[in-house]
Amino acid sequence: MRIALDAMGGDNGPPPNIAGAVQALQAASDLTVVLVGDETTLREQLASAGDYPTDRLEIVHAAHSVGMNEKPAEAMRAKPDNSIAKCWGLLAAKKVDGLVSAGNTGAVVAGGLFLRKFLKCVHRPGIATVMPTAKGRCVIMDVGANVFPKARHLLEYGAMGSVFAKHMLxxxxxxxxxxxxxxxxxxxxxxVQDTYNLFRTSSLKDRFVGNIEGRDIHSGKVDVVVTDGFVGNVIIKLSQGLFEFVMGMVGQEVIGQLSAEKDLAKKALHGLVQKYHYSAFGGAPLLGVDGVCIICHGSSKDRAIANAIGVAAQDVRVKLNEKIVAELETLPTTSD
Amino acid sequence: MRIALDAMGGDNGPPPNIAGAVQALQAASDLTVVLVGDETTLREQLASAGDYPTDRLEIVHAAHSVGMNEKPAEAMRAKPDNSIAKCWGLLAAKKVDGLVSAGNTGAVVAGGLFLRKFLKCVHRPGIATVMPTAKGRCVIMDVGANVFPKARHLLEYGAMGSVFAKHMLxxxxxxxxxxxxxxxxxxxxxxVQDTYNLFRTSSLKDRFVGNIEGRDIHSGKVDVVVTDGFVGNVIIKLSQGLFEFVMGMVGQEVIGQLSAEKDLAKKALHGLVQKYHYSAFGGAPLLGVDGVCIICHGSSKDRAIANAIGVAAQDVRVKLNEKIVAELETLPTTSD
Structure with missing residues (x-):
């Protein structure tokens, strides 16, 4: 199995991508990683990357990269030979099975939408994200690919998120x-009223529990949270910000008052932060495209990149896309 | 100053309302509270409420009440003599300066919208909520009164939230x-694109920092967060749910590992929960109506009710509505 990695993507450029690729290769012997980016830079940095299986690490040159704050559509048009577009090109040409990028999220999504290679029965791809809950984990979809969707799109997100929860979680x-x-x-x-009615009359009706509220996400009321990309985006960023805020307060106002057991408490808090950190799962899949695409947080470190490559490989192994199409084929057809 | 209290509102009926009213009366000597609800029930329960200034506590009978899960518009129509409608009636007749209710939020908002007594220059009232941040507090508006607003409404929410932040926070x-x-x-x-443009060209442009993301709320990037009632509602409920989830995890996975200092840490954590609990501020004002209306969480206890009455009284003291109108008069006129 072959996964392309946008080696230029993310806030920190190639280093965490290269280190993450090496970790992922060490963890899975059926995996080949294709680093996509400036070949000279990548060869230089690989020289000091330590031991790695050289026969399973390839480089494909891309002359440009998209900046994290560039306007996605404009950048993709102005620099067709950028690392994100090249990853999508490899995927479209079936030279890789999946791609991973910590680069400009809008550009990664735009690259996928430009190609228009959607899975059969999919009207619009969406980004799924895994969040921790009191009962385990849930999938939220969409979190930013589609900020003003139609009800039909949300129905499909429910179906895709459900297949993801079953086979990946x-x-x-x-x-x-x-x-x-x-x-x-x-x-x-x-x-949401139209979407509610679509779910209630679809093949998903037995799995659909109805409307949920913001407080139900982290209580673990459902396994799949369906929402438009605007609300989903606010949900994941708010959750991350609030988590950091509360952890900071606990560090200051609770652990700050301890003395004898301060170090023990600090260590436990650190463990908690690690456990619920966004990097623990490893990227958010753009579901609905023909091929596997995992989008990582811009600030991803090696562990997050390695986890994301692992998730991409697992998507391929479990044939997630075949299962998504099978699920979508049970939905009523529509011209939307 | 006179504040009407929906004594039947909330998950727990009259007891926390009566206790909250008594606490509020003890805290402010310029205050009269009008309890609105079933007179027999209220007189009975007041008999065991301990000492309170009897000359500043009145009762107005309401034959019915709206259940927490009733459909707001239907219930308001079917039971015109309910305690929420009666509170609004007292406000409209200028027999009170403000009202406080922990009852069915939709019914409270519907009551205000039915009367159509909006402040001059206001096109649609919205609910403002105060949230804790790393730098203090911020106001979020709207959090549920207007789930599909026009850009003009959001501009007005920015103006009203800003006046609230200045004079109340x-x-x-x-x-x-x-x-x-x-x-x-x-x-x-x-x-949001239309709203962005309205702000950029309005009298609020110097105070408008532009777009913010979910993670910026709790970091305290701005004092006023403007959003539609759908997203705002998800934000406040998600924040509450995530806060409880994280506090539970800290209790279990951090404090659970301590021994000698476990009680000290538990106490500090309890203090933190109290400090950031939704009841600490005391209700969410429905801004834009002619009069003061404070909406409380259905699970409010005495402290939250007393705080909400205090906020209502303070709104009246600082002449918040006059200041809101003065601010809105600086905005460009519109026919929307």
């Missing part, structure tokens, strides 16, 4: 909830 | 941020 019968401002039917704006 | 020059999926201009859907 090991949930036997995933439940699906629709993010809303109240639980009762009829709550919220037109989009 | 003591922020001399409040900054305003627009909740979006990225900081750059041009991000997000049509509503």
């Amino acid at each position: 090991g949930v036997e019968r995933p439940t699906i909830g629709l993010m809303n401002v109240g639980e009762e039917e009829g709550k919220g704006h037109d989009l | 003591g922020v001399e020059r409040p900054t305003i941020g627009l909740m979006n999926v990225g900081e750059e201009e041009g991000k997000g859907h049509d509503l």
Whole structure:
């Protein structure tokens, strides 16, 4: 199995990407990683990367890269030979099975949408993200690819998120909830009301628990949270910010008051931060494209990159896309 | 100053409302509270409420109450003599200066919208909520009154939230941020793009910092977060749920490992929970209506009710509505 890695992507450039690729190669013997980026830079940095299986690490040159703050569509047009576009090119040409990027998220999504190689039955791809809950983990979809979706898109996100939860998180019968401002039917704006009705009359109806509220995400009420990309994006960034805020407060106002057991408490808090850090799962899949695409946080370190490559490889191993298509084929057809 | 209290509102009925009213009366000698609800029940429960200034506590009978899970508009129509409608009636007749309710939020908002007594220059009232941040507090508006607003409404929410932050939270020059999926201009859907442009060309432009993301709320990047009622509702409920989830984890995985200093740490954690609990500020004002309306969480206990009555009284003392109108008069006029 072959995974392309956007080696120029992320806030810190090639180093964490190279280190993450090496870690991923050491962890999986069926894996080849294709580093995509400036060949001279990558060869130089690889020279000091320590031991790695040279026969399973390739380099494909890309003359340019997209900056983290560049406007996605403009950058993709102005620099067609950038590392993100090259990764998508390798995927479209079936030279790799999947791609991983910690680069400009908008550019990664735009690259996938430009190609228009969607899975059969998919109208719009969306980004799924795994979040920790009091009962384990849940999948939230979409978190930013589609900020003003149609109800049909949200129905498909429920189906795709559900397949992901089953085959990647090991949930036997995933439940699906629709993010809303109240639980009762009829709550919220037109989009969520229409989506609610689509779910209730679809093949997903037995898995659909109805509307959920913001507080239900971390309590673990459902396995799959369906929402538009605007709300989903706010949810993941708010969760990350609030988590850091609360951890900072606990460090200061709780652990700061201890003396004899201060170090023990600090270590336990550090463990908790690690456990619930966004890097623990390893990237967010753009589901619905033909091939595997995992998007990482811009600040990803080696561990997060290695985990993301691992997730991409596992997506390929479990044939996630075949299963997604099989699930979507059970939905009513639509011209939307 | 006279504040009406929906004595039947909330998950626990009259007891926390009565206890909260008594606490509020003891704290402010210029205050009269009008308890609105079933007179027999209220008289009975007041008999065991301990000492209170009897000359500053009145009762107004309401034959019905709206259940927490009833459909707001239907319930308001079917039971015109309910305690929420009666509170609004007292406000409209200028028999009280403000109202406080921990009842069905949708019904409280519906009551205000039915009356159509909005402040001059206000097109749609919205709910403001105060959230703790790493730098103090911020105001988020709207959090649920208006789930599909126009850009003009959001501009007004920025103005109203800013006046609230200045006069109720003591922020001399409040900054305003627009909740979006990225900081750059041009991000997000049509509503946020239109709103961005309205702010940039309005009298609020010097206070408007532009788009903010979910992670910026708790870092305290701005004093006023402007968003539609759908996203705002998800934000406050998600924050509450995540806060409880993280506190639970800290209790279990950090404090659970301590021995000698376990009690000390537990006490500090309890203090932290109290400090950041939603009841600490005391209710969310429905801004934009002619009069003061404070909406409390359904699970409010006496302390939260007393704080909310205190906030309502303070709104009246600082003449918040006059200041809101003065601020809105600086905005360009519109026919929307």
